[in-house]
Amino acid sequence: MMPAYQPAIGAPRVAAIAHPFGRPYGDVGDIETQRAVLRAALQVLVTAAPGHVAHLPFRWPEDPKATKWGPDEPSPIVATMLRAQRRPSP
Amino acid sequence: MSDASEVDSWRFLPPRLAQLLKARVEATPTPTPFTPLAVPLSAARIALLSTAGISCPPDPPFDMETERANPMWGDPSWRRIPASATAADVEVNHLHVDTRYAKRDLNVVLPLQRLAELVAAGEVGSMAPTHYSVMGFQLEATAQLTQSAPAIAASMRAEGVIGAVLAPV
Numbered sequence: 186m187m188p189a190y191q192p193a194i195g196a197p198r199v200a201a202i203a204h205p206f207g208r209p210y211g212d213v214g215d216i217e218t219q220r221a222v223l224r225a226a227l228q229v230l231v232t233a234a235p236g237h238v239a240h241l242p243f244r245w246p247e248d249p250k251a252t253k254w255g256p257d258e259p260s261p262i263v264a265t266m267l268r269a270q271r272r273p274s275p
Numbered sequence: 276m277s278d279a280s281e282v283d284s285w286r287f288l289p290p291r292l293a294q295l296l297k298a299r300v301e302a303t304p305t306p307t308p309f310t311p312l313a314v315p316l317s318a319a320r321i322a323l324l325s326t327a328g329i330s331c332p333p334d335p336p337f338d339m340e341t342e343r344a345n346p347m348w349g350d351p352s353w354r355r356i357p358a359s360a361t362a363a364d365v366e367v368n369h370l371h372v373d374t375r376y377a378k379r380d381l382n383v384v385l386p387l388q389r390l391a392e393l394v395a396a397g398e399v400g401s402m403a404p405t406h407y408s409v410m411g412f413q414l415e416a417t418a419q420l421t422q423s424a425p426a427i428a429a430s431m432r433a434e435g436v437i438g439a440v441l442a443p444v
Contacts, residue, residue: 186443189284189297195305201282207327207372209442210389213380220389226440227399231316235309240281249287253373260371260412261346263292 188238198233200226202241205254211243218243312438314400319437322403324427326411327377327384327444328369330354337368337410349410351418353427356406358387371412372444384444403436411443 186209188201202209202222211218222243229239245252259267284300285293312319328337331354338350356365362381367374377384385406393399407427413419431439 186282186287187284187296188282189300191307192304193300195307197307197309201284203282203286205287207374207444208376208383209444210383210386213376213383216382216389219382219386220392223386223389223440224393224398226442227316227321227393227438230438230440231312236307242280252287254287256370256373258370261343262412262414265346 188240191236191238195236197235198229199236199238200229200241201238202243204243204245205249205252207254314437316399316438317397318400320401320403320435321390321399322431322434322436322439323385323387323390323406324439324441325385325406325408325444326369326442327367327372327374327408328410329356329377329381329385329408330366330368331356331360331364332366336366339368339370342370342412347414349412349414351413351416351423352409353419353423354408355430356385356387356408358391358402358404358406360385360387360406369410369412369444377444384442400437403431403434405430405434407431 186202186204186206188199190196191199204211210222222241225241233239285297288296328350330336334354337352337354342348342350360381362378365381367377382388385408387406390399390402394402407430409419409423
């Protein structure tokens with residue numbers, strides 16, 4: 186989902202996909218997409234050269250801004266950052 | 276110029292968070308290890324790995340309380356997930372994504388049923404008896420890299436795994 190990290194982490198092969206965090210293989214109950222994504226990732230395992238990033242053609246049906254992927258409660262680090270932003274400057 | 280056919284790493288992120296994470300991408304490049312697949316996929320034993328923080332009771336869940344107390348810390352441990360596991364058999368603990376999807380259908384993060392179908396169809400040689408999860412929030416990944424990753428690799432080798440697919444969440 187975040188192929189830009191490949192050089193920093195040295196992943197041997199990357200199957201990049203424009204799916205939201207929390208649902209990399211597809212939506213709940215979407216058996217066809219889940220199977221197609223796994224099949225495509227396995228093909229990357231078979232065919233990719235070292236460090237290659239294959240951009241898979243799957244597209245998420247919802248607009249990113251309308252896609253719920255984050256937790257209801259901000260993660261601890263995000264909550265900490267939000268508190269720091271709200272603190273008045275000295 | 277960006278190519279419309281390429282996946283935008285920052286597509287689902289609010290702009291400020293994307294900006295913060297982009298800075299981490301600019302870190303020193305890491306060498307890329309590579310081992311060619313030794314056999315055709317139709318003869319290969321495959322394992323799946325997820326960063327969703329999946330655990331199977333009675334194994335302990337990933338430690339969220341320590342992360343709540345120390346937001347810079349993420350549990351670096353790992354868990355085994357049997358090939359037969361479904362959403363009813365697991366806990367999913369990850370404070371950075373909505374885990375309700377994985378709790379309803381484990382295949383959205385760890386597609387064990389889909390892999391079993393590809394094995395049954397003859398596309399994949401066999402399914403490892405064990406699959407794996409870590410918890411992906413690791414600002415400082417040394418413990419995961421030096422302890423959990425080698426242990427997972429050793430477990431995969433002991434079960435004859437030829438290839439693995441890791442899906443981050």
